[in-house]
Amino acid sequence: MKRSALAGLFITAAMLASPVFAAGEPDLCKINLDKINNGQALLATDTSGKKGEIDTAVSQAKAAHAAGDDKKCIEITSKALQDLQNTEKGGNQ
Structure with missing residues (x-):
């Protein structure tokens, strides 16, 4: 009995946590765009x-975000952030 109750609690917790992660994706897109905007001063x-x-990349990410494709926005902005970091380090990749 204890095992099934514990398993039920675990499954319930996992199901309740799932929407939280999905709701956080648009925020990650916006956060990445803000980081890129802040880092662009280095590219002056x-x-x-x-x-x-x-x-x-910023234009494409904003278009994807406006279209509701936050996964694509996060993908584009993550790559752009990586490019910015490489530029800061002096790499031209």
Whole structure:
């Protein structure tokens, strides 16, 4: 009896937590866009062409977000953040 009650509690907790993660995705998209906007100041003197790539990524991410495709927005912004970090480190990948 104790095992089934414990299993039931675990399943209930897992089911209740699932919507929380789904609801957090749009926030991650917005957070990533804010981080990119803050990091673009570093690209003011960039001559490698990364600024244009980042600008394009931001436009695509905003379009995906507006279309309700937050997964795509997060994917695009995550890559753009990685590119920004590589630029900060001096890498041109």
